[in-house]
Amino acid sequence: MRLEGKVAIVTGAGSGIGRGVSLRFAEEGASIVVADIDGPRAAETVALVGEAGGNAVAVTADVSKGVDVKRLFSEALSAFGGFDILVNNAGILTWAPLLEITEEMWDRMLEVNLKSMFLCTQEAARYWVREKRKGRIVNLGSVNSDYAIPGNAHYSAAKGAVKMFTRAAAVELAPYRINVNAVGPGGTQTNITEAFQDPEQVAAMEKNLPWGRIAQPRDIANVILMLASDDAEYVSGQLVFVDGGLTSKMPGT
Template identity: 40%
Template sequence: MSFEHHTVIVTGAGNGIGRGVAEAYARRGASVVLADINTQNGEQAANEISQMGGEVIFVPCDVRKEADITNVISITYEKFGSIDILINNAGVSRFKSPYELTIDEWDDVLNTNVRSCFLASKEAAKYMKRNKNGGSIVNISSTRALMSEPGSEAYAASKGAIVSLSHALAVSLGSDGITVNCISPGWIETGDYSVLTEIDHRQHPAGRVGRPSDIAEACLYLTHPDNTFVTGANLVIDGGMTRKMIYEP
């Protein structure tokens, strides 16, 4: 599966899922733009991907700021001449009792997680619709859009909004040849995979905890030029956990 002659923007690409996604596209020949608020992580990721042979640049970006987003989009177009794929991955979580969660904390989560998806998609689509074959957008949501734990109100609301935003954009942008899909990851271990226990793995019907590469493979599928019939979908990648009944003894 080659992505040569394709330009990909990944937000929140300095580490975790975002970095894994960026590496996957770079290995398949895409030109990749890393956008992240953490300059140190972003530059390190860009350097290491470049050493792998990938064509990559890093652009500092706070996705809560519209000007930062438009800057990433314009730099990408000036550098590579097209924008083909956008992966909206940047996000924050804040788990706190609804009795204690402040409105500023609520706004920060919603602005970082969902408003940024709209702003980046809006700006990238302006360039994608110029392409002969349109473009593809993937928004990273979470299984927290479907199920919750105590104190997850802001995060769950933002991730649920991303799912709805994705199918709305798919309908609005479809006539311009742009597909928009959503991925809802479950437990994806972005730290030291070796410290996970047998119980951690066994509780998943798939038999293991997820890795960033699992999400990267889904992004590659959803954005491949051959898959133009796949749009408006929410792909849940959680090792089967949201399908597993759990009863308290």
């Protein structure tokens, strides 16, 4: 068991990758704080972790709001008396050509996919520094942290910033033995976008992928697990692509 006795706070854990991370961490002995804006889905994840023999609590929170983040961390402390790992996973994806992105779309994207990471990281790090306890943070970047695709300039901008926020936080928090890393998934079968519900669009994506299939949440969770475990003791500030080889492929081949 690689996370025996650890407590992990996972944001956006009511679905997709966050749910996969909760289940994978629980298999390795961690207790999980399942945070999501969608209360019923968070409760579903808690039930699934319980069915698998793990221990989890749900907290309904919009992690783009400071007041909700403070409540999330205080509920985590009440439930488990402390925590060791933060996975900043909550995210949204909307599509629009650059000429049509509205100010509201831009602001919400940056709030959910970037500001939430700052708020949760600051709250977690303040606790670990105060308690002199070591901590691990894993952020959800994307292949869009480095590569653009048409129709999501606001998402790509947020995910690019995740890469630099990860590095900046890693540098500042290293003296406290808090490491901060990011994973950059390629297309992963979740509810984040309609495209993943359409077999024809999935097949078209898979044609372009060296590995020949899109990822499942567990593929991403396995790498997040490594970065959250003691195996990553000396790794900080890194963005690891988990993309079946996509970002290594020469364009047009």
